[in-house]
Amino acid sequence: MSDAVIYDRGYRAYDGSVGGRSVTRRAIVADGVRRILGLRRKTRRKLLPWALLSLALLMAGIVIGLHFAAGSISAAIGEGLPQYAELFDLFSRLALLFIAVTGPELIGPDRSQGVLSVYFSRPMTVGDYLSAKLMAFVSVTSFIYLVPQFALHLGLASLSADGFLAYLGGNLDISWKIAAVSLAFIAVHGGVLAVITSHVDRTGFAAAAFLGTIIAGRNLAEVIAEASFPGARWFSLLALDDHPRYVRDWLFDSDVGGVYALEAAGFGPWVSVAVIATVALGGALWMFQRYRRLA
Amino acid sequence: MDSIVSLDNLTHDYGNHIALDGLDVKVPAGVTGLVGANGAGKTTMLRILLGLLHPTAGSVSVLGHDALTDPLSVRALVGYMPEGASLPKDQTAADFVAYTAQMAGLPAGDARRRASETLFLVGLEEERFRFLGDFSTGMAQRVKLAQAIVHGPRLILLDEPASGLDPDGRVQMLELIQRLGSFGINVIVSSHVLSDIESTCDFVVMLDAGRLVRSGPVFGAHATPTVSVEILGPLDRFTGALSAAGVEHSVEHTRVSIVADGDEVFDMIRDIAASTRVGIIRLERRTLTLEDEFLGMTDV
Numbered sequence: 203m204s205d206a207v208i209y210d211r212g213y214r215a216y217d218g219s220v221g222g223r224s225v226t227r228r229a230i231v232a233d234g235v236r237r238i239l240g241l242r243r244k245t246r247r248k249l250l251p252w253a254l255l256s257l258a259l260l261m262a263g264i265v266i267g268l269h270f271a272a273g274s275i276s277a278a279i280g281e282g283l284p285q286y287a288e289l290f291d292l293f294s295r296l297a298l299l300f301i302a303v304t305g306p307e308l309i310g311p312d313r314s315q316g317v318l319s320v321y322f323s324r325p326m327t328v329g330d331y332l333s334a335k336l337m338a339f340v341s342v343t344s345f346i347y348l349v350p351q352f353a354l355h356l357g358l359a360s361l362s363a364d365g366f367l368a369y370l371g372g373n374l375d376i377s378w379k380i381a382a383v384s385l386a387f388i389a390v391h392g393g394v395l396a397v398i399t400s401h402v403d404r405t406g407f408a409a410a411a412f413l414g415t416i417i418a419g420r421n422l423a424e425v426i427a428e429a430s431f432p433g434a435r436w437f438s439l440l441a442l443d444d445h446p447r448y449v450r451d452w453l454f455d456s457d458v459g460g461v462y463a464l465e466a467a468g469f470g471p472w473v474s475v476a477v478i479a480t481v482a483l484g485g486a487l488w489m490f491q492r493y494r495r496l497a
Numbered sequence: 498m499d500s501i502v503s504l505d506n507l508t509h510d511y512g513n514h515i516a517l518d519g520l521d522v523k524v525p526a527g528v529t530g531l532v533g534a535n536g537a538g539k540t541t542m543l544r545i546l547l548g549l550l551h552p553t554a555g556s557v558s559v560l561g562h563d564a565l566t567d568p569l570s571v572r573a574l575v576g577y578m579p580e581g582a583s584l585p586k587d588q589t590a591a592d593f594v595a596y597t598a599q600m601a602g603l604p605a606g607d608a609r610r611r612a613s614e615t616l617f618l619v620g621l622e623e624e625r626f627r628f629l630g631d632f633s634t635g636m637a638q639r640v641k642l643a644q645a646i647v648h649g650p651r652l653i654l655l656d657e658p659a660s661g662l663d664p665d666g667r668v669q670m671l672e673l674i675q676r677l678g679s680f681g682i683n684v685i686v687s688s689h690v691l692s693d694i695e696s697t698c699d700f701v702v703m704l705d706a707g708r709l710v711r712s713g714p715v716f717g718a719h720a721t722p723t724v725s726v727e728i729l730g731p732l733d734r735f736t737g738a739l740s741a742a743g744v745e746h747s748v749e750h751t752r753v754s755i756v757a758d759g760d761e762v763f764d765m766i767r768d769i770a771a772s773t774r775v776g777i778i779r780l781e782r783r784t785l786t787l788e789d790e791f792l793g794m795t796d797v
Contacts, residue, residue, distance in 0.1 A: 213646070315586060320577070326572075
């Protein structure tokens with residue numbers, strides 16, 4: 203007869219440390235970042251986000267490389283290459299696609315797969331859950347805006363005839379302007395996405411609705427704003443994607459976007475700042491109210 | 498007897514529909530069954546215990562905490578297994594259970610270790626790195642149970658844990674729940690299958706259309722004074738002989754019920770059947786199950 207014994211490990215109550223709601227929020231942020239990037243998920247979930255992130259870095263590398271190449275030939279050629287404002291134009295489109303692809307994944311599946319009933323049985327509030335999701339969204343999305351911009355900033359500094367530090371010192375305002383414009387783009391897109399993903403469970407539909415609202419909504423708003431009926435100019439404010447661009451051109455003193463419909467309608471950049479804040483705050487409140495009913 | 502859950506005049510309505518109607522219940526430590534037909538108010542009651550629903554009236558105390566004013570303290574001590582689908586398809590079992598442990602405040606390292614231990618306990622040690630979307634119903638139920646206990650709660654609320662399982666899976670799930678009870682975890686398990694509750698629980702709370710039918714210990718199936726005999730042959734000849742012998746009885750179709758204690762009644766019935774030349778198809782003392790008790794107390 204064998205001497206082997208089968209041990210039943212049974213169950214042991216947990217007697218380790220237990221953190222508060224900050225631990226819960228950190229866990230949700232970390233999981234949100236993993237979910238956006240498809241980490242610890244099947245390979246097909248990684249493809250699109252990593253392809254778009256790689257493309258963003260590649261494009262940033264190409265632009266910086268062009269600046270280096272042009273710098274060795276002539277400073278005048280370098281001035282004609284894309285700078286901060288132009289780069290925002292490039293990356294905001296990439297970010298729009300990235301948000302459409304990954305944003306609904308962050309919120310929708312928890313609801314459509316019924317996981318909220320498990321999550322909200324933990325010691326946390328709706329505010330904890332949503333603020334942590336927001337943090338995850340902002341962390342990853344800002345990467346697309348900030349990393350290429352600051353890489354360009356450092357690249358231009360190293361090319362500067364005045365020297366690296368002198369360039370950085372002389373352009374201190376660039377840093378906060380990059381951050382402010384990035385925040386403006388993320389706020390508008392995040393606000394719209396919050397409203398859509400609060401109601402649309404299917405991630406594909408949510409992505410299509412998001413892109414439709416931003417792209418088609420902009421075109422539609424611009425067409426209506428040009429109509430001759432009284433009050434038509436107010437419709438220009440519904441061209442949501444124009445607001446962060448308008449703010450960008452205002453801050454960087456550029457005319458990359460030309461004349462915006464809302465500019466033609468007589469609205470100043472502070473109106474765009476107000477609209478951006480309203481969309482972001484409205485989207486967040488909308489989502490909060492929706493989840494208060496669900497949780 | 499210390500109660501782990503105390504409901505005082507608990508009432509909840511969804512507009513015109515009254516889901517819970519003035520419940521006064523004290524649930525003792527141990528494994529408790531919450532039974533009732535679909536729509537009886539079981540899930541509503543569990544959600545109120547977690548502080549996820551605010552009742553229209555009444556008060557709720559769970560493990561000494563007020564579930565209405567201090568729901569987060571309640572949830573820190575309680576695990577919950579919902580009834581329906583509630584697993585993310587694109588995560589592995591280990592990742593999901595560890596994540597829910599972290600959501601309960603466990604540090605990441607502890608959460609992963611506890612997730613492994615808990616998945617081992619529910620019999621999923623081999624499958625823990627598989628994606629949940631590929632799990633069978635039985636495996637998914639086990640993962641749901643694992644997440645409910647991973648953070649070491651003092652009380653777990655299980656909403657229809659055996660729902661959708663095949664007979665084997667059902668037995669295994671009920672054994673697991675009994676095992677958790679033997680580890681000292683307090684359990685409240687809801688079910689509309691009364692035999693499941695009868696075989697698993699020490700205490701039962703019966704609901705019908707939101708009203709409390711009974712709350713008390715589960716005694717298991719027990720014998721009653723009624724003997725049932727089903728005969729083959731002329732029924733009137735047999736019942737006539739019973740009446741002649743002074744035996745009180747009632748008749749339903751071909752079945753005759755006789756109220757009598759002791760085993761002598763079986764001999765008497767055999768003798769009367771032999772003398773009246775009728776056959777006996779079945780002869781048994783009736784037992785009262787939880788289901789009989791429930792049906793007797795409700796209008797079902």
